[in-house]
Amino acid sequence: MKRLGFKWLFLPFSRLYGLIMAVRNWLYDSQLLQSKRPEVYSISVGNLTVGGTGKTPMIEFLIKRYMNNRSGAVGETATLSRGYGRQTKGFRIATDMDTAETIGDEPLQLYHKFKQWIRVCVGERRVDAIQTLLQTHPDTSQILLDDAFQHRAVRPHLSILLMDYNRPFYEDYPFPVGRLRESRHGARRADVVVVTKCPNNLWSTEQQRIINHIRPYTRPDIPIFFAGLKYSQPVSFTTYQPVAQLPQVILVSGLANADPLEQYVRQTFTLTHHYRFSDHYVYSRADLDTFLSALSADTALLTTEKDWVKLDTLLSPQERMTSPLFYLPVAVQFLADQEQTFIQFLDDYSLKNR
Known part of the structure; x- marks a missing residue:
């Protein structure tokens, strides 16, 4: 209830923002601002x-x-x-x-x-x-x-x-x-x-x-x-090949809403921990060290494709070859x-x- 009241406190600002965007759209719709095809x-x-x-x-x-x-x-x-x-x-x-x-x-x-x-x-x-x-x-x-x-x-x-x-x-x-x-x-x-x-x-x-x-x-x-x-099989950071099964996993994600991903991972794998970050999070070497220290012989790191391209650049060649690191491809399924x-x-x- 307190959170709801806090939100409504900002209702005038929400209306003002909506009005500003409505005026902007009207200017484009009226061709007073140029829109090019x-x-x-x-x-x-x-x-x-x-x-x-x-x-x-x-x-x-x-x-x-x-x-x-x-x-x-x-x-x-x-x-x-x-x-x-x-x-x-x-x-x-x-x-x-x-x-x-x-x-x-x-x-x-x-x-x-x-x-x-x-x-x-x-x-x-x-x-x-x-x-x-x-x-x-x-x-x-x-x-x-x-x-x-x-x-x-x-x-x-x-x-x-x-x-x-x-x-x-x-x-x-x-x-x-x-x-x-x-x-x-x-x-x-x-x-x-x-x-x-x-x-x-x-x-x-x-x-x-x-x-x-x-x-x-x-x-x-x-x-x-x-x-x-639709999630596909996890893909190795090292070989770029899919694998049929994984041991228990830690999940790393930087998404606007990671709930659907976490739900799928819990249903499909044994999830031990989920490191959740904001959308487009910029990972540091310290972050990577934290993730790697959580791995073991029976625990792999699983992440998204867009997080993979950022984490991969932080790895040394030795870490990439020896650590159990995987990303999870996802596609639209009508x-x-x-x-x-x-x-x-x-x-x-x-x-x-x-």
């Missing part, structure tokens, strides 16, 4: 809330989709984000020399996985970044914009809005009372909504209930899909038969808007 096909993946809703797994889903189904040259698809947490400024195209400090942890994760197929780019001024990218690599035919829903200076061809099943935006409020970056009505800009992190057995009646809550804030004709997360319908929507929308 990229010259090549662009897809934005974003959310209304602060914190993770599964944007990177969705970006990976799109990358794999276009890798498997397009006949264009390698590098025709590029990803672009601001590179949250990086220590650099301006536009950069990822190379083998980059680290999380130079491009951010999630872009580095994408680069490690897909560098043979796509270009991974960062740039806080995305209109300028897109222009530079197209000048430097005119063969680029598609750009995936990561976390760009509030970046109104760019008007994407397709806007995918993600909503965490566990934190629905229709029950939330603008900062600082809640976690919304803007009012719920910002969802009207979305061309499609994907409810993420759903339980695999989510009943159709519950899906319809959620749809009924979302509908007042979106355009009436846009589709709404439901997806969960419920029931919705994946094929979502893919068909992507294809149809692309044909109409390219």
Whole structure:
């Protein structure tokens, strides 16, 4: 009760923040502030809330989709984000020399996985970044914009809005009372909504209930899909190969919401301890020493992919070879038969808007 009263104390500030964002959106909607559509096909993946809703797994889903189904040259698809947490400024195209400090942890994760197929780019001024990218690599035919829903200076061809099943935006409020970056009505800009992190057995009646809550804030004709997360077998830091089984594990994560991850690990492995850190946490050598000291012959370290790319740089070659260190890949998994319908929507929308 005390915490609830403390939150409502900040309600005037929440309303003021929401008003400021509403005025900003009105200026863009009225074309008093310039919003530019990229010259090549662009897809934005974003959310209304602060914190993770599964944007990177969705970006990976799109990358794999276009890798498997397009006949264009390698590098025709590029990803672009601001590179949250990086220590650099301006536009950069990822190379083998980059680290999380130079491009951010999630872009580095994408680069490690897909560098043979796509270009991974960062740039806080995305209109300028897109222009530079197209000048430097005119063969680029598609750009995936990561976390760009509030970046109104760019008007994407397709806007995918993600909503965490566990934190629905229709029950939330603008900062600082809640976690919304803007009012719920910002969802009207979305061309499609994907409810993420759903339980695999989510009943159709519950899906319809959620749809009924979302509908007042979106355009009436846009589709709404439901997806969960699918974890793969742990992958070794050393061999990059999956393993079928692990002994008991300690879990290390730097996520906005690590509850679904911890729940899965508890169900699948013997979890002895979870070191939880804030989203995009920058690990130190002291942190790594703490983790390594907790390992034993029958205990392995398990972490996420985006934490792996940061922890791996802190390891000595000897530690990497001898310590039982693993990361857990995760992917979007649409419920029931919705994946094929979502893919068909992507294809149809692309044909109409390219």
